[in-house]
Amino acid sequence: MIRRVRPVRVRDAAAACALGAVLTACGAPDAPHAVRPAPSAASAAPSGPPTLAPGPTGLTPVFKNGPRTQGRTVALTFDADMTADQGARAAAGERFDNPELIATLRTLKVPATVFMTGRWADEYPAQARSIGRDPLFEIANHSYSHYSFTGNCYGLPTVSADRMRSDVERAYAAFRKAGVPDAMPYFRFPGGCYDRQALKALAATGVTAVQWDVVSGDAFATDADAVARQVLEGVRPGSVVVMHCTRSAAPATERAVRQIVPELRKQGYRFVKVSQLIGATRGRQ
Structure with missing residues (x-):
């Protein structure tokens, strides 16, 4: 389930960052990233996708x-949200996918990172496989259940600390079952909510947790112009923009993207995947 955008209080002061919450063609085309993902979330070998080193206390x-x-x-970045208990809503016809958005990104030749829940991959395996095998995109982990990894996170159900790691690993298993060959070792916390306990619980998976610095405001938005303005006003070099690939809960996203992409290209921006930004960051460490 996606919640309306409002600030998130990150409990881990050492890792605190200004977050927005969400829940659950002009110019030359941007070339897709040439590096293919590693086969395992825990892989951090130099030949695999770039990840950040754990902190001095071993936290994610x-x-x-x-x-x-x-x-x-x-x-x-686009969160493909679907909570574990939303199967009945999907069976009744609610659409948690957004194939028109993916088609637009392909038409505009925009590389992107899709943070997918395992439940979404179970519901839409053909789409997950298509996205995961397209070199324009990379799939990263958004948990299996889309349950919160902290308490009091936009009304989401909470996953217990002893099940956090298995929830992440279950999502990777769902990707493999759907035919996604190489999901990336990146994880986005549902709602963007995390604390020290969550960072400790996921350390053994080898993932890098990926947040954002620009909130699109597309959750439940119907005004594509407003979403586009919010993104265009917030983007700076190196920005990570959080949006959604969930038609029922973010119906204006595809229309907003058609405004955002040509305008940012006009301003000289080049679209890249999260892996490229992490690689550039790691190169400066």
């Missing part, structure tokens, strides 16, 4: 945005 590292001084790059 948190990534918010890329370098501000290495050119005008921006990563559009």
Whole structure:
């Protein structure tokens, strides 16, 4: 379930960042990232996707945005949200996918990172497979259940600490079952809510937690112009923009993207995937 956008209080002061919450063609085309994902979430080998090193206390590292001084790059990310208990709503006809959005990204040749729940992959395996096998995109982990990893996170059900790791691993299993060959070792907390306990619980998976610095405001929005304005006003070099690939809960996203992409290209921005921003950041460490 996606909630309306409002600020999130991140409980881990050491990793605190200004978050928005969400819940659940001009110029030359941007070339897809050449590096293919590693086969395992725990893989951090140099030949695999770039990840950030754990902190000195061994906690899962948190990534918010890329370098501000290495050119005008921006990563559009899309959360494919579906909570574990929403099967009945899907069976009744509610659409948690957005194939028109994916088609528009392909038409505009925009690389993007899709943070997908395992439940979404179970519901739409053909779409998950198509996205995961398209070099324009990369699939990352948004949990299996879309339950919160902290308490008091936009009314989401909560996953217990002893099941956090298995929830993430179950999502990767769902991707493999759907035919996604190489999901990335990146994880986005449902609602953007996390604390020290959650970062500790996921450390063994080897993922880098990915947040954002630009909130699109597309959750439940019907005004595509307003969504586009919010993104265009917030983007800076190295930004990570959070949007949604959930038709019923973010119906204006595809129309907003058709405004955002040409305008940012006109401003000299180049669209990249999260892996490229993390790689650029790691290169400066």
